[in-house]
Amino acid sequence: MTPPSRLRPYRLAAAVAALLLLVAVAAATVFGVRLLTESNRWVERSHQVIEQLEASQSLLAATQAASRGYRLTAHPSLRGEFHRAGPQALDAALELVRITSDNPSQHARAQSLLRQSTQQIERMQELVDIQDREGQKAAVAAMRVDELVARMHGVNAASEAMRAEELRLLAARRATNERNANLLLGFVLLSLAVSLATLWTLLVSLSRENRHNRNLEREARGALAELQRAQTMTERLSAQRWAISEYTGLLQSAQNLDEAMELTSCTFERLLPHLGGQCYLARASRDFLESRASFGRPAISSSDALPPGDCWALRRGQPHHNRAGGGVRCAHLEHGTSLAAISTLCIPLSAQGETLGMLHASGPVDGGEEDNDAAIIELMGEQLALAIANLRLRETLRQQSLRDPLTGLFNRRYFEESLRREMLRCERRRLPLALLVLDIDHFKSFNDSQGHSAGDAVLAHAGRCIASLVRAEDMACRYGGEEFTIVMPETDAASAVARAEAIRRAVSQQTISHNGRTLGAVTVSIGVATFPQDGVTPELLFEVADAALYRAKAEGRNRVLHAAAGIG
Incomplete structure (x- = not known):
């Protein structure tokens, strides 16, 4: 007769201990998930504040650009753009004040930024009103550049201070999030290991509970992996938005088309290294487009020069996406190359109803749900079109101010x-x-x-x-x-x-x-x-x-x- 196991007197205690450990694991998991959810909420709040701050600054810059453009050109569309962008900029600043109400220091900065933005827009409105009443020269004469620049510097300084504080908070919250995740994972793994070792010594009848605990372990790990994947995706999107914002700001400071093309090429290769393409600009005659910049390694080559009729995006005036051969093929793409495993995208570069060029990109087909390459390229195309229009207008005004139109000599x-x-x-x-x-x-x-x-x-x-x-x-x-x-x-x-x-x-x-x-x-x-x-x-x-x-x-x-x- 097989002697009874020496562990029999301890089975109940071991089962209770194992049960207590499992309860502790479950409670720690629930508490940890709630803690991670709360941490993620604060991380998302930081992203929301940063995005709203960027939107406020972008709209304020658009308001100032429209006001300055209206003083220079007196074009009614720019006046309308000013009256559209101004209230939007104030609404964005008000929204920033609202979403920072749970942070006193950031709330105070947001209120300061709202006041400065309001003063800046009110001053620009005064200049627009002077121009409407007394004419363009009166508005230019009334413009105090030092005051406008000082105010804009104040707005930028307040914005940078607020952005720096929010980035600091974001880094701290991410560190807390990662620390809590690591502690939770360590505790869960340690507790499960002890539980499994204890349950292994119990009767065979407890094996079913043992398998159940293993399933719980796999589910917990899967939840953590999904959480980490979501966090990685959030960080990636934030980095892309930041890069696009930086690209937009640098485009506004470009002095010529060559700088704009070089900046576009560098930004494209940094954001989308797996794609390639070209940027085309229209000739003055509008009958042909020529390649002015190339980037990356395109999956299919495109002509260096093409008439507008060769591109469906230019014909229709909207983006044309051909995914794995599932759309109409543009004539400027290399003939004889199959599109079965290739995705191509053509973005028309248009501003104020005028076609300025075209942005083309191609790469291997990616069926992932997180693929947002097309949205990034379209956003870059919009910003590039505006920059090209501004640069051409600036060059035209500069030539008109320096050259005698009859002789072509300087004035x-x-x-x-x-x-x-x-x-x-x-x-x-x-x-x-x-x-x-x-x-x-x-x-x-x-x-x-x-x-x-x-x-x-x-x-x-x-x-x-x-x-x-x-x-x-x-x-x-x-x-x-x-x-x-x-x-x-x-x-x-x-x-x-x-x-x-x-x-x-x-x-x-x-x-x-x-x-x-x-x-x-x-x-x-x-x-x-x-x-x-x-x-x-x-x-x-x-x-x-x-x-x-x-x-x-x-x-x-x-x-x-x-x-x-x-x-x-």
């Missing part, structure tokens, strides 16, 4: 700025500088007899001759009327006179045709002055060169005369 404003700058540079380097002042002979009588359109043809002819004979470092300008100026850095008197003679001969020797008839001979008189011999200030140097010009006219015109005797 008087650019001449005055350049002359002063180049004289200071040559003075520091102890180098000479020459100034040529040109005037078309008998232009008034020619203009009166031949008509203003013929006079414009003469001015354009003189401008072309001057532009063709100056160096790259020279600055040729139309000073006003029929008078031109040329600033020639690092040029002595003899070289300046020789260049002036070449210009005089070129103007007089070429034939001008206008409206099917040949105009009469055109000559110019040129006065030359050099720095520092003839003047040490821009005003004095110009007066000396202008006086030399009038002497040349008095001595018979069609000649070059230097301010100093014996040269000319």
